[in-house]
Amino acid sequence: MIKKHKFNCPVVVKKLPDYKNVNTKLLEYFDTCDHEEIKNLTVTENYYPDSFNKLDFYNSSDFDRPWVQFFLPYLKKELKEIANFLWYDDFIVNCIWFQEYLRGNHHGWHIHGDNFTGVYYVKFDLKKSPPTEVVDPYNNKIAKKMNVECGDLLLFPSFFIHRAPVVFDDTKKIIISFNLNISKPSLELYDSKRISYGFFDNIKSKMGSKYNRL
Known part of the structure; x- marks a missing residue:
């Protein structure tokens, strides 16, 4: 028999400071940068149907792209604050x-790799485009519509099943998606809020060399 134990799991939403100016510049980059198109994939071609106007997913590990060079400093500053808020040291x-969506475009149910998945909303109107939907991982039955708007940064564990529903309006929706790994817990925060350094020291002394390989 398999038993499930329910834990609270964080989903974070944070507004990017000066997002209007940042988004204006990003839109200029997206108008001219290299990209791919994925239109109307069938289930036989992939494990879920997807349709985008354009995206640059196949270059996602290239951090020399001009728009990434521009946006990354803003993103890292916010992620550092979020990581500390969640009691982690680094990421x-x-x-x-x-990813750019027009009428009829969508991204089916899927998950990501790494620890956390992030979505930043560059061009998005909640009144005209459906928000990201995330499934509660405890029972995989309840899908929650995220209360987000343009300029918001959404972060959740990457094993959460989620999707971007079909855009039905004549509007453009543009998001930035990213995967990140949290590197380690903040010992200082645990020392002051929950447990002492001695807790980690005791684990290290008991595990010996095994601790250093974790």
């Missing part, structure tokens, strides 16, 4: 890409 962004 590593492993890949990043943009």
Whole structure:
């Protein structure tokens, strides 16, 4: 028999400061940068149907792209604050890409790799485009519509099943998606809020060399 134990799991939303100016510049980059198109994939071609106007997913590990060079400093500053808020010391962004949706475009149910998945909303109107939907991982039955708007940064564990529903309006929706790994817990925060350094020291002394290989 398999038993499930329910834990609270964080989903974070944070507004990017000066997002209007940042987004204006990003839109200029996206108008001219290299990209791919994926239109109307069938289930036989992939494990879920997808349709985008354009995206640069296949270059997601290239951090020399001009728009990435521009946006990454803003993103890392916010991610550092979020990581500390969640009691972690640091993070590593492993890949990043943009996706543009027009009428009829969508991204089916899927998950990501790494620890956390991030979505940043560059061009988005909640009144005209459906928001990201995330499934509660405890029972995989309840899909929650994220209350987000343009300029918001959404972060959730990457094993959460989620999707971008079909765009039905004549509007353009552009998001940046990224995967990141949290590197380690903040010992200082645990020392002051929950447990002492001695907790980790005791684990290290008991495990010996095995601790250093974790």
